[in-house]
Amino acid sequence: MQIVIAPGGGIRCIYGESIDLNSLGRISIARGSHVEPDELGQWFADLSPVGGPKLGPFVKRTDALAAELAWLEEHWLSASEG
Known part of the structure; x- marks a missing residue:
């Protein structure tokens, strides 16, 4: 799990239970x-x-989930806090 801590102390991550x-x-x-x-x-x-x-189409759900995670990590996770 990647956790990003902003200069103001806010934390952003993609939810996981680790x-x-x-x-x-x-x-x-x-x-x-x-x-x-x-x-x-x-x-x-x-x-x-x-x-x-909107990403896809994908034949398998696991492929859509992997694309979702990759996009979120690359484009959303490190984005500045709104």
């Missing part, structure tokens, strides 16, 4: 994307909740 995030202080969890199939069974990662694109 550490207890509550131990870092008060937390706020928000959805970063939606990974859903379409009517043909192809998978898409919609990153619009964080201002990102």
Whole structure:
């Protein structure tokens, strides 16, 4: 799990359960994307909740999840706090 600590002390990470995030202080969890199939069974990662694109189609859900994580790590995780 990557954790980014901003100069003002804010912390940003992609949610995971490898550490207890509550131990870092008060937390706020928000959805970063939606990974859903379409009517043909192809998978898409919609990153619009964080201002990102819709990725896909992917044949497997795991591929959509991997693309979602890669995009979030590259474009959202280190972005300045809003």
